[in-house]
Amino acid sequence: MNTHIAKLGKKTRMSDKPKTDRLWLDIRRDRYLYLLALPGILYFIVFKYVPMWGVVIAFQDYSPYLGMLQSKWVGFEHFVRFFSNPDFMILFRNTMMISLLNLLFFFPLPIVLSLLLNEVTHHAFKRTIQSIVYLPHFLSWVIIVGITFLLLSQSSGIVNMILQWLGFSSYDFLTNKDTFWMLLTFQNIWKETGWGTIIILAAITAVDPQLYEAAKIDGASRLRQTWHITLPAIRNVIIVLLILRLGHIMDVGFEQIFLMMNGAVTDVADVFETYVYRNGIQNGQFSYSTAVGLFKSIIGLILVIAANKLAKKLGEEGVY
Amino acid sequence: MEIFQARKRKSTLAAMALFVALGSSLTACSGNTGNTSGSKDDGNSAGSGGSAKQEAPVTIKIMSDFTISQPPSADNPVIKEFEKKTNTKLDMTWVSGANWTDYVDRLNVVLSSGDLPDLLKLNDVTNPLFQQMVKQGVFWDLTPYLKSYPNLMTYPESVWNNTTIDGKNYVVPVARPLNGFVFTNIRKDWLDKLGLEVPKTVDDFYNMLKAFKEQKPDGKEGTYGYTMRGHEVLDGVFTNSNGRWKDVGGELIDANFDPGMREAILFKRKLYEEGLIPPDFSVMKDSQFWDLATTGRAGATAETIEAQFRWTFDQWKRDPKVDWMPMSSLSYKDGPYAPEYRGYIGVLAIPKKVSEEKLKRILSLLDFGASEEGGTLSLYGIKGVHYNEENGMKVATDQAVADSVGVGAFGKLFMRYDPYMYAYAPGMTKEIFDRNKQVIDERSKVAKPDVAIGLVSETDLKLGADYTKKMADMKTQVIMGKASIEDWDKLIADIRNDPNYKKITQEINDAYKARLKLTNP
Incomplete structure (x- = not known):
């Protein structure tokens, strides 16, 4: 018995050594590839993993002067305060609604646009359209919100001027609680739809052309081809995008909302991000806002894992 | 090959280090590198403490705001004049305060980074982080020193009282008139x-x-x-x-x-x-x-x-x-x-890492800024260069704008208390100036603090x-x-x-x- 164990131990040790050696050899052999990866790895270590330790301040009464090591530990106090805050439900509702509207109306659009672009046979025309629809992505939110204000302002906006000229009364686009979420979604669609087509178009080009030829011989129309060949072929990509998107369901875009927010619409516009900014940066409550941020990230993580599990159960590949 | 590789690795590391250093200096918001100038002025203050006071100009790192389009450059003649008069070397970091909340955001970052300048402009004593840090003893209690600076003492008593924390003065307010505000x-x-x-x-x-x-x-x-x-x-x-x-x-x-x-x-x-x-x-x-x-x-x-x-x-x-x-x-x-306005546009605090000797020099600098001479220098610049006297009114030249003279930059730091300051702006006729002074007098009769x-x-x-x-x-x-x-x-x-x-x-x-x-x- 004893010898057996000793033997086993020896055996594993034996096989251990060459393994590390082999790893080392591998690294030596592919040293340039590793070197190439180094900046990326360092980037993740320095800017993603090291700062991650900062979340401990969510459980402290953090004071910048005392630092992370000497600040007082308070456990879940900040979380309790956050969840018992009556504003929590409002923030949660706004965040979820804005996110869901985006998911419902914005998410399918890049797919539709890609399918449409895919049907364009004139090559130069297709290229031009593609470039034009990418463009808004490169404009910052400050500019887009500026344009929105110029267009929709009630006292001097062009849209309202046209409305009045046509005999309608002016409409309070910017200060209307009922349409605020739609306005955000619309801005998002205008800005990001084109950019979203990149991945989908790439996936479409990977579809085997023989499938289309076979379908054509069978007499399938273009619509049929799209429905039975293109869509099933890119289903994987769509699902991966959907899962990744669910992970960001609590991130509704600070800049856009912060810039669009005004006194008349705060009830529907205030989201976790703007709340964290107000409390964390402006009021210096670092611990409290870290707790809120941590909560947000955990929800995102749970959703990604759940969506991934679900995707696998339905026989899809998922992200990992 | 080996050497080449080793060197490569080193330079990547160096580049990384530089990157990190850059990052930290950005968060510290010091326009010009943190560490080197920090140690330099420590040396200076020690020097001025030990030997003859007037010889070595003391370097003072200052962070303040400006609300005009361009901050004063380092070789600005008004800064040079201030340095000459007070035997200092002013290492200025100007932060845009055109949008006041932006300045406060930046200020909060500086406060939390712990890398503080020698003289720091704050929005108010009520700043939560500042309050916290005062309690932790990060800033000088100026109460025992202030009495020896007569020009600063010309600020209204209410202004001094309103900027205390637990009855002590941790800050020097930057005065503004009590009347004539929004x-x-x-x-x-x-x-x-x-x-x-x-x-x-x-x-x-x-x-x-x-x-x-x-x-x-x-x-x-x-x-x-x-x-x-x-x-x-x-x-x-x-x-x-x-x-x-x-x-x-x-x-x-x-x-x-x-x-x-x-x-x-x-x-x-x-x-x-x-x-x-x-x-x-x-x-x-x-x-x-x-x-x-x-x-x-x-x-x-x-x-x-x-x-x-x-x-x-x-x-x-x-x-x-x-x-x-x-x-x-x-x-x-x-x-x-x-x-009635609160009578100050912001407050200045001095961290304890500054030696007592240097603290006095900083207060002298501020005292000079609150004097007739310093106040004029701050708001109007140098006579003959930035302004000329006409009928008892100072008329600004184009150079004044070029050198950022006025309330928009220097006036955020150095200010002589003048109850009628808000009555005047460049280009104003005597009639309007007099009417404005009258409005201020009338407001002061009813003004509510x-x-x-x-x-x-x-x-x-x-x-x-x-x-x-x-x-x-x-x-x-x-x-x-x-x-x-x-x-x-x-x-x-x-x-x-x-x-x-x-x-x-x-x-x-x-x-x-x-x-x-x-x-x-």
């Missing part, structure tokens, strides 16, 4: 054209706005009465109190709970319903307010006397008859009201901002008819009964009484 300004030439008197009461004010809208004195389509810029000043008129807290028989209550506030909201709602104010005032940017005011589409706005004139001066190029007149006061039930300046409630720092925001948003919504006045009543009733808010009120009252005891023993 209040309503009206188009006097429009009044004359329509044969109206300068309004005295809120009813007069309303009638004036109505007349402006209906008769469009400049003939512009879409003329409004009031731009709604700074419309909070009207709240003061109705509650007859300045700021967030109102003293009612020695007890502070939130001015929002005062019945006058309800009246103010209803008044503005009336203005909104009758189209006397722009319908989208709540989303208008400052430039849009000014657009209305300076293109003859609004006859009332709010701004400091001095800044209003700068806009007028600009407007004169298009229409030389324009006459924006600052109002002396407005009255509601409780008599005439004008707000903000009783709660500099008072701190621990709970308020933590939770107060949310309540304030809620009330402000509700006001906007009621004014715009998106919520009813009953919604406001309900919100106020809820907040009044909120245990946290009761605590805030209690704490503010405790701080108020403690300060009264200290200042009037």
Whole structure:
């Protein structure tokens, strides 16, 4: 018995050594590839993993002067305060609604646009359209919100001027609680739809052309081809995008909302991000806002894992 | 090959290190590298402490704000003059304060980074992080030193009292006059054209706005009465109190709970319903307010006397008859009201890492800035270069603008107390200057101080901002008819009964009484 164990131990040790050696050899052999990866790895270590330790301040009464090591530990106090805050439900509702509207109306659009672009046979025309629809992505939110204000302002906006000229009364686009979420979604669609087509178009080009030829011989129309060949072929990509998107369901875009927010619409516009900014940066409550941020990230993580599990159960590949 | 590789690795590391260093210096917000200059001035201060004081100029790192388009450059002649007069070397970091909250954001980052300059400009002593750090002993208690700086001591006593923490002075305020700050300004030439008197009461004010809208004195389509810029000043008129807290028989209550506030909201709602104010005032940017005011589409706005004139001066190029007149006061039930400014635009703090010797040098520098000579240098520059004297008035040259002379940059740091400072702006005629001085004299007779300046409630720092925001948003919504006045009543009733808010009120009252005891023993 004893010898057996000793033997086993020896055996594993034996096989251990060459393994590390082999790893080392591998690294030596592919040293340039590793070197190439180094900046990326360092980037993740320095800017993603090291700062991650900062979340401990969510459980402290953090004071910048005392630092992370000497600040007082308070456990879940900040979380309790956050969840018992009556504003929590409002923030949660706004965040979820804005996110869901985006998911419902914005998410399918890049797919539709890609399918449409895919049907364009004139090559130069297709290229031009593609470039034009990418463009808004490169404009910052400050500019887009500026344009929105110029267009929709009630006292001097062009849209309202046209409305009045046509005999309608002016409409309070910017200060209307009922349409605020739609306005955000619309801005998002205008800005990001084109950019979203990149991945989908790439996936479409990977579809085997023989499938289309076979379908054509069978007499399938273009619509049929799209429905039975293109869509099933890119289903994987769509699902991966959907899962990744669910992970960001609590991130509704600070800049856009912060810039669009005004006194008349705060009830529907205030989201976790703007709340964290107000409390964390402006009021210096670092611990409290870290707790809120941590909560947000955990929800995102749970959703990604759940969506991934679900995707696998339905026989899809998922992200990992 | 080996060497080449090793070198490569090293340089990647070096690049990484540089990257990290860059990152940290960015967060520290020091324009020019943190560590090296830090150790340099430590050496300097030790040197000046040990040997002859006048020989080695002491390097002082300063962070302050500016509100003009360009900050003064390092070789600015006015900085050189300050350095010469005070035997210092000023290492300035100018941060844009054009949007004040941006400056405060940046300030908070500097405070939390711990890498503090020798002299730091803060928005107010009430800054939560600053309060925390004062309690941890990061900043010098200046109380024992201040008495030896006569020029700083010319600042009004209320300004010194209002910037104390637990009865001690941790900061030097940057003085501003108590009167002449933001209040309503009206188009006097429009009044004359329509044969109206300068309004005295809120009813007069309303009638004036109505007349402006209906008769469009400049003939512009879409003329409004009031731009709604700074419309909070009207709240003061109705509650007859300045700021967030109102003293009612020695007890502070939130001015929002005062019945006058309800009246103010209803008044503005009336203005909104009758189209006397722009319908989208709540989303208008400052430039849009000014657009209305300076293109003859609004006859009332709010701004400091001095800044209003700068806009007028600009407007004169298009229409030389324009006459924006600052109002002396407005009255509601409780008599005439004008707000008194807190008397300082910000405060300066010195961290304890600075030696006592150097601390004194910094205070001397500020004292020089508060003197006749230093104040003139800060606001007007060097005689013959930046200004010339004409009829007893200083007339700025083009060089003054090029060298950022004036309140926009140096005046954020060095200021001599002058009660009429807000009466003057470059380009002003003697008549307007005299009229402005008269307005300031009249305001000072009725002006209400903000009783709660500099008072701190621990709970308020933590939770107060949310309540304030809620009330402000509700006001906007009621004014715009998106919520009813009953919604406001309900919100106020809820907040009044909120245990946290009761605590805030209690704490503010405790701080108020403690300060009264200290200042009037």
